Amino acid sequence: MKKNEKAVVVFSGGQDSTTCLFWALEKFNHVEVVTFDYDQRHKAEIEVAKEIAEEQKVKHHVLDMALLNQLAPNALTRDDIEVKDGEDGELPSTFVPGRNLLFLSFATILARGIGAKHVITGVCETDFSGYPDCRDVFIKSLNVTLNLSMDDEFVVHTPLMWLDKAETWEMADELGAFDYVRNKTLTCYNGVRGDGCGECPACELRQNGLNDYLDKKERNA
Numbered sequence: 001m002k003k004n005e006k007a008v009v010v011f012s013g014g015q016d017s018t019t020c021l022f023w024a025l026e027k028f029n030h031v032e033v034v035t036f037d038y039d040q041r042h043k044a045e046i047e048v049a050k051e052i053a054e055e056q057k058v059k060h061h062v063l064d065m066a067l068l069n070q071l072a073p074n075a076l077t078r079d080d081i082e083v084k085d086g087e088d089g090e091l092p093s094t095f096v097p098g099r100n101l102l103f104l105s106f107a108t109i110l111a112r113g114i115g116a117k118h119v120i121t122g123v124c125e126t127d128f129s130g131y132p133d134c135r136d137v138f139i140k141s142l143n144v145t146l147n148l149s150m151d152d153e154f155v156v157h158t159p160l161m162w163l164d165k166a167e168t169w170e171m172a173d174e175l176g177a178f179d180y181v182r183n184k185t186l187t188c189y190n191g192v193r194g195d196g197c198g199e200c201p202a203c204e205l206r207q208n209g210l211n212d213y214l215d216k217k218e219r220n221a
């Protein structure tokens with residue numbers, strides 16, 4: 001049974017947030033999505049998000065967050081910063097300070113505006129890339145802060161929080177969206193849709209998870 005309530009999905013057009021969109025569409029009667037434009041290297045990301053939103057018939061909000069790039073240049077927004085994993089306890093070069101803090105805050109303000117109590121984000125602690133703002137403790141803390149700030153009772157949902165990438169593929173499959181997520185989404189740092197460039201850290205993570213899931217499926221067949 002779907003809840004007769006409104007929900008907002010933080011949506012990038014990638015594997016994780018698209019899986020969250022299908023999750024939300026199964027749970028809630030009315031779903032809208034929000035994409036943040038922070039001068040990502042690949043404007044393609046926003047185009048993909050727009051296309052998926054149209055195909056899934058959900059209202060798409062695009063919010064300008066160029067300020068984030070101005071304050072915190074990073075490998076996702078600047079060609080002259082190399083995409084690399086952090087070494088010796090450093091954060092990876094793809095880390096954008098404050099990103100989830102700001103995105104979830106703005107998504108919740110938007111939710112309030114449309115009368116939604118539910119905000120969904122695809123952050124995940126299991127495949128922890130070293131991003132502190134993907135941790136469960138951070139999301140719970142922010143949820144409390146948001147409720148206090150607006151004297152309201154929002155619920156920030158994180159359906160992928162404890163899943164590994166293989167389990168995220170499994171969830172997409174259970175939601176009947178495996179092929180859709182595999183072919184339509186954009187996760188790759190080099191802007192290649194579907195299975196991606198096969199070389200960047202995002203593709204590697206996605207592909208390994210996909211292989212693990214397909215192996216598991218084959219074993220259980």
Ligand code: ZN
Pocket residue numbers: 187188189190191192196197198199200201202203
């Ligand atoms: Zn790639």
